[in-house]
Amino acid sequence: MRWDEERLLTLEIDVNHGLVPQDSDTPQAVLRDPSLLAVWAWSPGARLLALAPGLALPDSIDGTEQQYAPGEPPEALRRLVASLDHDRKASVVEGGPSYVFPDRLTDPDPSPLPVITSTTDGLRTARQLVRPDNWQPGEWNELVNGRTGQWAMAVHDREPVSICFTPASNATAAEAGVWTRPDFRGQRLAPAVLAAWSERERRTRSVLFYSTTADNHASRSVARALGLTPLGWIWTVGEDPSGPRRD
Numbered sequence: 001m002r003w004d005e006e007r008l009l010t011l012e013i014d015v016n017h018g019l020v021p022q023d024s025d026t027p028q029a030v031l032r033d034p035s036l037l038a039v040w041a042w043s044p045g046a047r048l049l050a051l052a053p054g055l056a057l058p059d060s061i062d063g064t065e066q067q068y069a070p071g072e073p074p075e076a077l078r079r080l081v082a083s084l085d086h087d088r089k090a091s092v093v094e095g096g097p098s099y100v101f102p103d104r105l106t107d108p109d110p111s112p113l114p115v116i117t118s119t120t121d122g123l124r125t126a127r128q129l130v131r132p133d134n135w136q137p138g139e140w141n142e143l144v145n146g147r148t149g150q151w152a153m154a155v156h157d158r159e160p161v162s163i164c165f166t167p168a169s170n171a172t173a174a175e176a177g178v179w180t181r182p183d184f185r186g187q188r189l190a191p192a193v194l195a196a197w198s199e200r201e202r203r204t205r206s207v208l209f210y211s212t213t214a215d216n217h218a219s220r221s222v223a224r225a226l227g228l229t230p231l232g233w234i235w236t237v238g239e240d241p242s243g244p245r246r247d
Contacts, residue, residue, distance in 0.1 A: 003207060006046035008231055012098060012209050013039050013050055015175050016168045017236075020053075028057060036238050037084055037091065040077045041098070043232030044068045049076075055084070070097065070233045071214060077235055084237065094213065095235035097220065099228035101198055101208035106227035111192035113154040113161070117200055118146055130159045132181065149174065152196035154189040162189035164197035173207040178222070185218065191225045 003011070010029075013019055017039055018032025029050035031039060039050045047068075051057065057080070066074050073093060081091045116122040126144040131137065142148045149166025161184040167177035176197060178190050198208055210228055212219035223230075 004046070005043045005232070006048065008100060008207065009041040009043060009046055009048045009234075011173050011207060012175070012211070012231070012234070013041055013048065015170050015173045015209065016211075017050070019050060036236055038077075038080060038237040040074065040080075040235040040237075041232060042068055042074065046232075047074075049080075068232070071095075073235060077237070081237055092238045092240045093235060094238075095233055096211060096213040096216070097223075098209060098211040098231045098234050099223045100231050101202075101210065102227060102229050105195050105198065106225065108191035108195050108226060109188045111154055111189060112187055113156050113189065115152055115154050115192055115196050117152045117196050118150045126153065126160075128158070129153075129155065132160055132163075132179075134179070150197055150200035152193040152200065154184075154193055156184070162193050164190075164193040166197075166201065169201075169205065172205065173209060174201045174205045176201075176208060176210045178219070190218075190222045194222060195226060 010019070013029075013031075016033075017036060020030040020032060022029060029048060031050045031052050034052075037052050037055065039048075041048045041050075049057065066076065073095065077093070081093060084091050116125055118126075123144065123146050129144070131140045135143070139148075143151060143165060149169055151163060151165040153160040153164075154162040162178070162180040164176055164178045166174050168175040176194060178194055180190050194210070201208055209231075210223055211234060212223070
């Protein structure tokens with residue numbers, strides 16, 4: 001199935017933040033994620049704004065004419081943030097590039113460490129590994145027992161040192177999440193586990209996404225190494241808990 005840019009942007013926001021089903025009475029996309037006020041996703045050929053429940057888009061804001069400029073907050077988003085800041089806490093705006101997995105990845109360099117995946121044998125092996133310090137016991141048990149989606153791990157001396165997993169998914173698509181232990185970064189592990197993860201997730205998902213932040217140059221390098229297809233740029237707007245409330 002071929003997906004156009006608007007459908008892909010909508011699907012990625014829905015995977016990561018949840019969207020309320022739209023009908024004729026709700027033309028504006030509405031977010032389920034309670035931590036966000038707005039999400040602006042755009043690409044060369046499409047753009048989508050989703051707002052928190054109860055928020056309305058000011059009539060003066062129209063972002064349909066501005067040319068796509070990755071890395072630069074669109075003027076419509078700037079105006080929206082200004083309107084939100086007038087009545088709410090100060091806003092935090094974050095953004096970064098988004099990618100779609102092509103049908104065929106560029107073959108990554110061979111991993112210098114063994115890579116296991118969430119097969120039946122892999123799940124059994126993972127339960128015997130040492131839990132990384134940055135994973136809580138509960139979430140680690142969910143992962144290694146296969147209850148949070150597919151994964152791939154590079155292992156060194158019974159310790160996972162690079163993991164690709166599924167932090168968000170729905171029936172159609174999945175988002176890739178990658179963690180590599182600091183002392184093992186720069187050893188080509190992330191592309192290897194990301195590629196292995198995608199082989200597992202492709203069995204049940206039609207679309208796979210990978211997104212990162214603007215300043216995470218290592219993650220962006222991983223996307224280039226695997227030949228991921230740039231989709232666009234996604235901006236999120238959340239409330240700053242330390243900012244003053246303007247009541």
